[in-house]
């Protein structure tokens with residue numbers, strides 16, 4: 001497996017079998033005389049208890065991946081294992097049992113309108129043959145867990161969108177799954193309700209030890225919810241890893257979308273330098289550091305400080321004066337390469353940027369929903 005698809009740091013000792021293991025997954029759809037490649041060799045491992053995000057543009061293959069994971073669609077090639085059990089190789093009964101270990105949350109809760117919240121949550125337990133008293137007790141417990149105590153007898157039409165989604169989450173947990181597979185869980189909700197649902201999923205993951213796979217086209221969801229992330233593009237995972245690690249790789253598109261620079265007029269004057277600080281480095285005032293060391297002015301074109309995955313990040317776009325003889329006779333400004341090396345010694349990630357590269361980063365942030 002490639003490092004980008006692994007969501008544990010390269011070289012880290014494997015402690016246990018991953019909860020989700022996808023190997024060489026391909027899905028082809030024949031269409032007339034041509035073949036559509038929806039998934040083109042996806043490798044991914046998600047450890048138990050992790051919250052992993054799959055982000056991608058429309059058409060990247062997200063829905064196909066969900067269908068292959070739940071075996072609603074058979075992969076053309078490759079394997080999907082849940083807690084060590086290969087989904088494709090078992091009997092129909094094994095498949096049914098494996099599916100029960102995956103709770104599904106969709107964009108719309110799709111509740112049965114003629115049933116109360118309690119009866120909607122209890123429904124999957126009816127299918128498994130649990131007796132009525134046990135079903136109702138479990139459903140009651142789950143509704144409390146998702147913050148809906150007192151709404152047991154409400155019908156879906158009497159609930160808000162966020163409350164309906166909470167019922168959907170409680171229903172997904174009814175069969176005590178190991179994995180919660182969330183397919184665009186907040187796309188139909190307003191921002192405040194979205195944050196409440198993301199917080200709930202995060203909280204359930206840590207309280208119940210649930211492994212969560214969340215499919216989304218919004219970076220906000222990844223930022224609020226995930227421990228690790230993969231970027232799916234044209235059916236392949238092209239970047240990925242723990243959130244703080246991918247954020248700190250300035251040459252990655254996920255970094256541009258996770259820690260976007262505020263929109264700014266991109267100067268053509270001087271040399272544009274992008275600087276990223278993580279942890280202790282994020283607290284260093286980078287412009288003053290350069291000014292003090294080189295005795296020259298530095299212009300901050302854009303800057304932001306952000307906390308992500310429990311770590312602090314600073315992100316700046318600086319404009320350094322072009323080197324050359326100073327018209328005033330003062331000492332010439334330092335070469336940008338010298339400033340870059342100096343900043344790297346202080347633990348910053350640094351890249352000299354062209355205007356075109358910066359515009360591409362802004363586009364990435366925009367299309368992955370991370371622009372400020």
Ligand SMILES: Nc1ncnc2c1ncn2[C@@H]1O[C@H](COP(=O)(O)OP(=O)(O)OP(=O)(O)O)[C@@H](O)[C@H]1O
Nearest residue numbers: 029036037038056057058059060061062063064065
């Ligand atoms: N049943 C199908 N038959 C033929 N082509 C399909 C089928 N399902 C998906 N595709 C194609 O596979 C590719 C991936 O589609 P998929 O729906 O998985 O993308 P997605 O990332 O979920 O997109 P969106 O965010 O718009 O839902 C697309 O080119 C799509 O047209």
